[in-house]
Structures are given as structure tokens and as C-alpha cells.
Amino acid sequence: MQFMKMSYKGFEFNINPKNFKISMSKSTAKYNTVYDGQICTEKGKGCAVVSGKGYFVGADAAGKAFELVRVFNKKGSDYLFLPNSVPIKMHFTSLDISYSSGNDRVEYSFEFTQECNTKSEEHTVGYTYALENENLFDIASRTGVQIESIVKCNDIGDIFAVKEGEKIWLI
Known part of the structure; x- marks a missing residue:
């Protein structure tokens, strides 16, 4: 079985990195309840980070x-293609990059950070602000609120006509 080669912006690694790691995170908030319990809710998803090491x-x-x-x-972002990953x-x-004497072996380590429009969800519960180039589907995905609920509680005729910085109610 032949694995796909790691590639980015037209550069293909002739030997895949000896190891790489994909790190993902979510931000959460904990609230104390009246009866000495806690509720934990998800507030948003962080950008993924891919790191690793290899050699030529x-x-x-x-x-x-x-x-x-x-x-x-x-400059700019592009798709990173990894073996066994989307x-x-x-x-x-x-x-x-670390060169060894003789120039026949070069070791490297790298880090890629996902292009994402996540924003710290440090806001008053019940609303968020639209990010650049977002529509209501994007906001629903980012906040975890049903699109139907967002449409119902906001006076927006076209779900694609959201302006950056516009206050969006999340009830």
C-alpha cells in the first residue's frame, strides 16, 4: 500500500515526515448552578495545528x-495534504532546518496553523458579532446554534447579507 505524500503549495515531500501531529481544541465555559453543580458548555472551536519532524x-x-x-x-494559506487525513x-x-556536514542529510521541523475565522467567544451570552465574509450558516456553525433559531430571532432578510461586526442574536 502506497501512502500519499505530504504536500503544500505545490511542494511535495519526497519522504513523508517521520512523524506529525494534528492538534485540535475547543473552548468551554463552566458555570456553577444553584445546587452546587456545574454546567459545562462549548463556546467555540480553535484552529487546528499540524506539527512534525522529518529529513531529506x-x-x-x-x-x-x-x-x-x-x-x-x-504569503497566504493553501491546502495542506497529509497522509491519512483530509x-x-x-x-x-x-x-x-538543521544541516549536517556533507550536505547529504537535512533535518527539519515545521508547524502549520489552520486558517479559520474563529473568534474568542468572550461575549455576553445571547449574541455574537459577525466576522469578515461570514453568513448566517457560518455563524451557526461557529456558535453551535441552529440556523433556524438564528433566522427567527434576527431581522435579516437574506442569510448571506450579513455585514462584518453586525450583532447577531443567539437565542
Whole structure:
């Protein structure tokens, strides 16, 4: 069985990293109840982070490392393709390269951070503010509130006509 090669912005790793880790998180809030209990609710999902280590070997190891540095220096995000994972739109946020004598082995470590429009949900319970290029479906997904409920309690005729910074009630 042949695994897919890790790739990003047209750069394909000729040898997949020896290990990589996908880290995901959610923010939660705990509230004390009247009867000495607690309620825990999800407030939002954080951006995923992919990190790992690997190496290039052979006569072209230094050249492959140089190509990787060029990809790191390109601005913007793109899809990161990983073995056994779905593609994730990410920013290349960290790269460390270590050359060995002889230029036939170059070790690297990396970090990619997911492009996401999450915003700290530190707001008064009951509303949020629309982020850039969001529609009501995006807000429903980000907040975990049913789209029908959002449409019902907001006076918005078109679910795609939400403006950045607009207060959206979540009842």
C-alpha cells in the first residue's frame, strides 16, 4: 500500500515526515448552578495545528530544504495534504532546518496553523458579532446554534447579507 505524500503549495515531500501531529481544541465555559453543580458548555472551536519532524537525504537534500524555505516564505494559506487525513487550509507558521556536514542529510521541523475565522467567544451570552465574509450558516456553525433559531430571532432578510461586526442574536 502506497501512502500519499505530504504536500503544500505545490511542494511535495519526497519522504513523508517521520512523524506529525494534528492538534485540535475547543473552548468551554463552566458555570456553577444553584445546587452546587456545574454546567459545562462549548463556546467555540480553535484552529487546528499540524506539527512534525522529518529529513531529506541524498545529494539533493540541501536543494530540497531550499525549496521548502521558498514555500515557507510565500504569503497566504493553501491546502495542506497529509497522509491519512483530509486536506486542511493552513498557514505555514514555523520552520526549523538543521544541516549536517556533507550536505547529504537535512533535518527539519515545521508547524502549520489552520486558517479559520474563529473568534474568542468572550461575549455576553445571547449574541455574537459577525466576522469578515461570514453568513448566517457560518455563524451557526461557529456558535453551535441552529440556523433556524438564528433566522427567527434576527431581522435579516437574506442569510448571506450579513455585514462584518453586525450583532447577531443567539437565542
